[in-house]
Amino acid sequence: MAKVKICGNTNVADAQLAVELGADYLGFIFAESKRRVDIATVREIMQSLPKFKNFVGVFFNQPKKKVEAIAGELGLKILQFHGDETALYCESFMNKGYDVIKTFRVKDAMSLKRIDEYNVTAFLFDTYSKEEKGGTGIPFDWNLIEGRPYVQGRLFLAGGLNVNNLEHAIAKLHPYAVDVASGVESSTGKKDAALLEQFIRIAKAKSGQHAN
Numbered sequence: 001m002a003k004v005k006i007c008g009n010t011n012v013a014d015a016q017l018a019v020e021l022g023a024d025y026l027g028f029i030f031a032e033s034k035r036r037v038d039i040a041t042v043r044e045i046m047q048s049l050p051k052f053k054n055f056v057g058v059f060f061n062q063p064k065k066k067v068e069a070i071a072g073e074l075g076l077k078i079l080q081f082h083g084d085e086t087a088l089y090c091e092s093f094m095n096k097g098y099d100v101i102k103t104f105r106v107k108d109a110m111s112l113k114r115i116d117e118y119n120v121t122a123f124l125f126d127t128y129s130k131e132e133k134g135g136t137g138i139p140f141d142w143n144l145i146e147g148r149p150y151v152q153g154r155l156f157l158a159g160g161l162n163v164n165n166l167e168h169a170i171a172k173l174h175p176y177a178v179d180v181a182s183g184v185e186s187s188t189g190k191k192d193a194a195l196l197e198q199f200i201r202i203a204k205a206k207s208g209q210h211a212n
């Protein structure tokens with residue numbers, strides 16, 4: 001069983017459905033992306049879900065003042081840094097009371113060599129790509145992180161997760177949470193209701209199976 005973060009939300013209907021189906025976190029991308037949203041759109045979504053608290057702002061190598069302005073205007077408490085942000089950059093937001101999720105884009109074992117420098121709330125592992133900053137739809141080599149001490153307690157697992165590989169990923173890695181955008185879409189930025197329901201149901205199931 002894992003918590004679920006639905007990322008790349010762009011409209012009220014999809015966000016409401018995700019929460020209704022049991023999503024634990026909703027992510028909004030404020031960096032350059034096919035799923036980028038503006039403050040007005042996110043405010044509308046947040047106001048439509050007054051009881052939901054775990055809204056996540058996703059940023060990529062953006063100035064601190066820009067991040068603070070967006071977070072302050074929307075009242076965001078959880079920030080995800082998906083770029084090359086330093087440990088000091090992330091710590092500055094931790095010191096201001098934010099929860100910080102730091103993304104590591106995994107290419108090989110060297111991709112994680114500096115992870116011990118980061119004192120953050122959680123880590124998110126995504127697939128490295130030269131062309132894409134995220135949302136590649138391709139899994140990375142899970143063997144690179146299997147059995148690592150930081151995996152189960154505070155790992156958000158991303159990178160090509162979908163209804164076909166999710167159960168195996170959870171059984172193999174036991175992440176704290178799973179993160180998905182393209183894997184539950186009917187088109188870029190638009191969620192598929194059936195895939196959303198199935199993904200969340202699989203993530204929330206108590207699996208007694210063992211990965212091969």
